[in-house]
Amino acid sequence: MIQRLLKILQNIIVIIAEVIALNISIIWYLNTEEFEPIIGIVLMTASLVSSLISKIFIKSNTENFLKDDIECVSIGIDNKKCAWEIYDNVSNAFINNDTNKSPFPIFTFSLINHSTKTILLKEINLNAKHLYSGLSGLPKPGILKTIAKFKIRIPTENETSVFKLDNEIEIPSGRAFKFQIEVHEFWNKKYFPIEGRKVLFFTFHFNNEVAISLPKIFLNCKSEEEKMKISILS
Structure with a gap:
């Protein structure tokens, strides 16, 4: 803007x-x-x-469209490649089932370009809200495998993770497109599985400075107001 x-x-x-x-x-x-x-x-x-x-x-062929022309059809999880699954059939809520699959959630985004112009996806931004999770153990380090097209670090609540596409995605008019984003935690030059409850806020940036905010994504919770479950260790 x-x-x-x-x-x-x-x-x-x-x-x-x-x-x-x-x-x-x-x-x-x-x-x-x-x-x-x-x-x-x-x-x-x-x-x-x-x-x-x-x-x-004069307006160019790629400038005359609005964010309302881009529809987010669905947000899914690739549970064939990662340990995360839908949480109690709640929309956009996912939980880690701690299987032997990758601990890093891989989201699948499906969008449709309803405009009459070709658009370009140029940048992906991610903000996160870290919900209180009570006592938990130390996170175990993990190794990130290249299993998703884009990989983005979950930021702290005071920052934004910005992923600029080296090769922009070109979406012709009237076409649907799908891609995946794998998220992870990263510090001290190491990748870590996601611990605790998170709320993710994705924003996709296109040409003509058009940006769309996607529905919230919940990890290990079903809403921001969900009561925390306390487990007593024996």
Whole structure:
């Protein structure tokens, strides 16, 4: 949004400068009736018309769409490759079943481009809310395997994990697209399985500075208000 405002401001400044230059040429001609200011008037008029056409009236094939044109159809979990499964049939809630599969959840996102334009997925942002989980053991270190297309670290509550796509995903008009994101915890140059209860907030960024926020994803819980279960160790 800030970049768009800066671009709009830059375009306005350019147009104002060209209008001022055109007025100066006109005043120069009215005061002197010389030939040189006529050349300036012609050049400034052509430049101003060109700026108005290119900066205001023409929109590229990939710019004329809104975030409402992009629909998130579903968010699933790849339980064939990871130990996470749907939690009590609650939408977008998943729980770690501690099987011998990968401890890192792999989400599958299905979206549809309803616009009449081709769009580009350029960046994925992730924020997280860490819910209180009570006493727990020390997390065991794990090794991350390349089993998902994108891998993103779960951030602390005061930061955002930003994943910029080296090769942007191009989605033609009217087409659905699906991809996977594997999330993990990472510190001291090591990958760790996810411990405790988390709420994940994904934001997908497309071209034209369009961003869509996806439904919340719950890990080891079914809502932010869910009461914590306390287990007494013997």
